[in-house]
Structure formats: structure tokens, C-alpha cells
Amino acid sequence: MAVAKLNYSELDWAETCATPLSFGTALSGGKWHPYRHLQVLDSAFLRLIFTDEADVLIVELPVRHGKSFYISKWAAAWYLTRWPDRTVAVASYGADFAAGWGRKTRDVLEEHSSFLQVAIDPGSSAAAQWAIEGAEGGMWTAGVGGPIVGKGYHLGIIDDPFKSMKEARSQTIRDAAWEWWQGTWLTREEPGVKRVIVMSRWHEDDLVGRLEEDPQGLRLRRLRLPALAEEDDPLGRVEGEALCPERYTAAKLEQFRLSRGAYTFAAQYQQSPIALGGQMLDPSLIGRFQYVDGGCRCDTGQQWAWQQLRTFTVVDFAITEKTSSDWTVAMTIAVTPEGFCLIRDVERVRIASESHVEFLFRVWRRMHPDWIGIEEGLAGTPSIEAAIRNGLPVRPLKTGGVDKVTRAESIRTMLGPGRIFARADAPWLDVLLREIGAFDKGRYDDQVDTLAYGCDVILRGLRGKRGEPGASFDPGVAHRAEFGRRQRRIYHPVMGRL
Numbered sequence: 181m182a183v184a185k186l187n188y189s190e191l192d193w194a195e196t197c198a199t200p201l202s203f204g205t206a207l208s209g210g211k212w213h214p215y216r217h218l219q220v221l222d223s224a225f226l227r228l229i230f231t232d233e234a235d236v237l238i239v240e241l242p243v244r245h246g247k248s249f250y251i252s253k254w255a256a257a258w259y260l261t262r263w264p265d266r267t268v269a270v271a272s273y274g275a276d277f278a279a280g281w282g283r284k285t286r287d288v289l290e291e292h293s294s295f296l297q298v299a300i301d302p303g304s305s306a307a308a309q310w311a312i313e314g315a316e317g318g319m320w321t322a323g324v325g326g327p328i329v330g331k332g333y334h335l336g337i338i339d340d341p342f343k344s345m346k347e348a349r350s351q352t353i354r355d356a357a358w359e360w361w362q363g364t365w366l367t368r369e370e371p372g373v374k375r376v377i378v379m380s381r382w383h384e385d386d387l388v389g390r391l392e393e394d395p396q397g398l399r400l401r402r403l404r405l406p407a408l409a410e411e412d413d414p415l416g417r418v419e420g421e422a423l424c425p426e427r428y429t430a431a432k433l434e435q436f437r438l439s440r441g442a443y444t445f446a447a448q449y450q451q452s453p454i455a456l457g458g459q460m461l462d463p464s465l466i467g468r469f470q471y472v473d474g475g476c477r478c479d480t481g482q483q484w485a486w487q488q489l490r491t492f493t494v495v496d497f498a499i500t501e502k503t504s505s506d507w508t509v510a511m512t513i514a515v516t517p518e519g520f521c522l523i524r525d526v527e528r529v530r531i532a533s534e535s536h537v538e539f540l541f542r543v544w545r546r547m548h549p550d551w552i553g554i555e556e557g558l559a560g561t562p563s564i565e566a567a568i569r570n571g572l573p574v575r576p577l578k579t580g581g582v583d584k585v586t587r588a589e590s591i592r593t594m595l596g597p598g599r600i601f602a603r604a605d606a607p608w609l610d611v612l613l614r615e616i617g618a619f620d621k622g623r624y625d626d627q628v629d630t631l632a633y634g635c636d637v638i639l640r641g642l643r644g645k646r647g648e649p650g651a652s653f654d655p656g657v658a659h660r661a662e663f664g665r666r667q668r669r670i671y672h673p674v675m676g677r678l
Contacts, residue, residue, distance in 0.1 A: 188295040197261055197296075199226060204254035207292055215424050217241065217405050218250055220415065224403045225255055228374050229335075234401035238388055239378040240451040242407040245424055251378045252281040252339045256319065257288040259335050261296050264315035269333035271365065273343040275308070275323035281339065282321040283307035325360045332368050336375045341387050345444065348382030358390055384453045384614060385623040393611055393624075394530075407433050407449035460620055461588065461628070463613040465595040468604035469522055476514065476522055478601050489514040490675040491524065492637065493549040494577070496630040497536055497558055508536070510543045510552075511630040519642045519674045521594060521635060523602040526612055526627060537567045544572060550675075553577040553633060577633050585620050588628055590635035600635070641674040 186209050196206040201222035204212045214222075221239060228237040241247040256268045268285070272278040286300055286307065293299045304311040304318065311318035322328050324341040341357050342348040377388060391400060408430060409417035417423075422430040437445040447453035469478040477483040491514045498506040507528040514522040525547055531539055540552060551573040558564065559576040568574050579587075594600050602609055612627050619628045 200255040200258040203258040215426060217423050218246055221250055221403060235398045236375045236400050238400055238402045240381060240404040242423060242449045243380045247378050248339050251376055252337055253284045256285045260312060260317055261298050264298055264312040264317045266317045266334040267332060268319045268335045270321045270337045270339060271324050272339045273324055273341055275326055278321035278323055279308040282319055285319055286310050325356050328364055328368055332370045334370045334373055338377045340379050342382050345382055348386055354385055357387055361387060381447045381451045381453045384618050404451050406451055461591055461595060461616045463616040465598060467598060467601040469601040470604045484516050488517055490672045491549045492551050492553060493543055493547060494553045494630050494633045496626050507626045509626045509630045511634060512547045512549055513634045515638055515674050517673045519638055521600045521638055526608040537563050540567060540572060551575045555579060584625055584629050587632040588619060590632050590639055593639060594635045638674060
């Protein structure tokens with residue numbers, strides 16, 4: 181929409197074009213509001229463009245909070261004003277919808293052409309593809325999943341890759357979007373490329389969810405701002421405070437929660453999609469611990485020296501290495517004298533079976549567990565037996581002939597009384613908690629299955645009869661930093677003697 185009687189003499193080009201936020205605020209005549217959360221988005225976008233900190237900026241904001249107008253209209257127009265020889269591409273769930281952003285961006289540059297000193301080439305001005313007059317840059321748009329022929333981009337924006345909840349729930353559509361991202365979108369990059377994915381979440385396995393699980397070498401920066409503040413809010417809000425009360429108050433958002441339903445509100449407003457029918461396990465019951473000098477300390481205040489802990493690793497092997505296959509997971513767990521489970525490390529990889537032994541040795545050398553648990557059938561394979569002869573401390577784990585849901589009861593048994601803790605600063609923590617919360621309806625359950633084995637080991641130790649301890653523990657004793665290099669004969673109340 182044209183802005184009437186905008187007095188360009190009152191505008192300074194450098195100040196107006198300093199950031200997308202100042203750009204949009206000035207050229208809209210104040211009709212576009214630079215809300216606080218958009219100021220945070222503005223800073224994140226500028227860091228993406230002007231620094232080498234990340235390759236992809238993931239923007240997760242609630243619906244109707246202005247994220248698309250900022251990125252796909254004002255930021256796109258600002259970028260071409262600053263660098264008219266570069267190309268911007270916008271992709272969305274449909275070609276027509278994406279072309280709408282091309283039209284809005286083009287209209288901004290046409291309307292303020294004299295002030296911005298940028299003009300649209302009259303011979304190439306279609307909404308879906310247009311060029312800058314006298315320069316090499318311009319803009320084109322496309323639908324996610326559609327063809328892109330002979331086009332490249334310096335700034336690539338994916339804005340809402342899914343049209344609806346129905347689409348996001350379709351495994352076929354999610355797989356197609358992922359294949360398009362890998363095989364089409366990523367191949368269109370120009371030197372110095374930057375990418376932005378802006379969306380409100382629909383599903384834990386959507387494009388953002390898959391990238392967070394498998395970034396494929398891309399450096400990601402995530403800006404997640406839920407509609408209602410949660411613990412440790414990046415804006416410093418108190419829990420329950422609205423993101424943009426000028427548009428939607430906390431009371432109004434609570435009405436949305438009731439009218440939209442818990443799942444839709446969690447996904448579209450809180451950016452925390454959970455699998456329908458999931459939440460057999462409550463990840464909020466998992467505590468945190470951190471390494472301290474000589475041992476570990478939980479958020480409950482309890483602290484243990486390394487000599488008091490026994491560490492073991494449980495490995496769940498995947499059969500194939502396809503992109504859509506399960507993960508091979510190695511989870512390293514420390515056990516306290518009280519039988520608490522401290523998740524020290526999680527490593528997830530997609531590897532072929534011939535790489536399993538190499539993977540096991542790498543985990544063993546890095547984490548120094550007392551032993552490594554593998555399902556009984558796999559532990560007896562020739563390659564694993566050869567590794568055992570070469571010093572790998574493998575123990576077979578009995579499945580008991582039960583399914584994964586039944587096996588996960590061991591996790592629930594330990595979650596109830598608060599006996600599971602995870603490393604507070606771990607880079608794998610968010611993915612682990614999301615998988616636990618989605619079980620048993622999530623896309624993946626490899627980490628849950630691995631944790632279930634670990635909890636079962638601990639529970640069997642708690643139920644088992646132990647003799648009298650051979651030596652008492654002294655938490656004040658200084659211990660070496662090398663994990664696993666402990667006095668092997670010291671008795672442990674849960675794990676016994678090694």
C-alpha cells in the first residue's frame with residue numbers, strides 16, 4: 181500500500197538504510213511498528229549478514245507476529261537496496277504465495293525508487309521474478325518442492341514451507357520438502373550465500389526439526405521466541421509474559437490455547453511441537469547436573485566425586501545408513517551411590533554396519549566408560565567379538581523379548597522420583613528432551629531406547645543384593661581428571677565391584 185505524502189527531505193539515506201528495521205519503519209511512514217521482538221530479530225539478521233558466525237538463521241516466532249513482513253518484505257528490499265548486484269530468493273509452500281512476497285518487495289523499491297536510488301527493470305518486473313535496472317541483481321520466488329532452473333541466490337529465504345497442519349502431518353510431504361531442500365535449494369547458492377528459514381512450527385519433524393537434528397555441516401543460529409515466556413527467556417521476560425502485548429496480551433494468548441488446542445498452541449505459538457499422542461514420558465522431570473572440580477553437582481545441590489561414580493555406555497545400532505533411517509546412538513551414563521542416572525554424553529551418527537566397531541572404540545577412548553552395553557544378538561557378531569579380544573569392554577544386554585514401549589517403562593520408573601539428570605551445557609540436550617517428550621509417536625526413538633537400557637541396568641542394580649562395601653567413600657579426596665581411571669576394586673552400592 182502506498183504511503184501518502186512521505187517527506188523524503190526529512191529522511192537521511194544512511195540512517196534509513198542502516199538496518200531492515202529502520203528501513204521499514206521510515207518507509208512505512210510509521211505504520212509498520214518496530215516491536216521489541218522485531219528489534220531482536222533485526223539484530224540476529226544483521227549478525228547473519230555482516231559476520232561469519234552462521235550459514236543459516238532459523239527464525240521461530242508465533243503466527244501473526246510480523247516475522248514474514250520483516251524478513252520477506254522489508255529485509256529483502258533493504259538487502260537489494262544495499263547490494264543491487266546480488267540476488268534474493270524467497271520460497272514458500274506455494275509458488276503463488278511466494279510470488280506475493282516478490283510483489284511486495286518490488287512495490288517497495290518502485291514506490292521509493294527516487295529516494296533509494298534503485299529502480300526496477302521495466303523489462304523484467306513480474307512478481308515472481310524481476311531485476312534491478314542497471315545492475316545484475318534482483319529477486320525471484322518459488323514454491324517449496326517446485327523446480328528451480330538456472331537461478332541462484334545470495335540471500336535465500338524460506339518462509340513457511342508448509343501450508344497447513346494437514347501437510348505438516350504428512351510424512352510424504354515432509355520427506356519431499358527435505359529432499360527439495362537438499363537436492364534443489366542448497367544447490368542454488370552463490371558465493372557468500374546466507375540463508376534464512378522463517379516459520380511458525382507445525383511438527384517436530386518439520387524442516388527446522390530435521391535441520392536441528394542433522395545440520396549437515398551447516399552452521400545454524402536459532403532465534404526462538406515463544407508467545408508466552410518460558411524459563412530463561414532470551415528477552416528477559418518473566419514466565420507467562422506475552423511476546424508482543426501490543427498485539428496479543430497474555431490473557432488473549434491463554435484464550436488461544438483453549439480454542440486452538442494444546443498441540444496447535446505448543447507448535448504455532450510456543451514453537452515447541454510435540455507428537456500427537458506422545459508425552460508418555462515427561463522430559464520436564466529430568467534434572468540438570470554440571471561438572472565441578474573433582475566430580476559432578478546436580479541442580480538439587482547434591483555433589484559426588486568421580487570416585488563415587490560408575491560410568492557405562494549403552495549403544496543402540498541402526499541397521500542402515502539411509503537419510504531417513506534411524507540413528508546409531510551411544511549414551512554414556514554415570515551412576516551415583518544412590519542410584520541416580522547422570523546422562524554425561526550422547527553421540528548420534530548415521531553409519532554403516534562396517535563402521536560400528538570403529539565407532540565403539542572412538543566412544544570408549546573419548547568417554548572411558550567401565551564397560552559398553554550392546555544388545556545380546558549384536559554383541560555376539562564376529563566383528564564385536566574381535567573387538568573384545570582387542571580390549572573393548574563389551575557386555576551383552578538382554579532385551580527380554582519386550583517392545584520399546586514396554587522397555588521405556590524403566591525410564592518412567594526413574595523419572596517419577598526424579599532420579600534422571602542430564603548435563604546442563606550439553607549441545608545434544610534439546611534434541612534428547614524433544615525425543616523423550618514425543619515418545620512413542622515421534623519420528624525417532626533411538627535415544628529413548630538407549631536410555632531405557634541404561635535405566636534398566638540401574639534398576640536391576642538397585643534391586644540386586646550387594647555385600648558390605650569394601651571401603652567407604654571420601655568425597656574430599658582429590659581425583660585425577662581422566663575419566664575412568666579410578667580404583668577398579670572399590671565397591672559401588674548399585675553397580676557393585678568391577
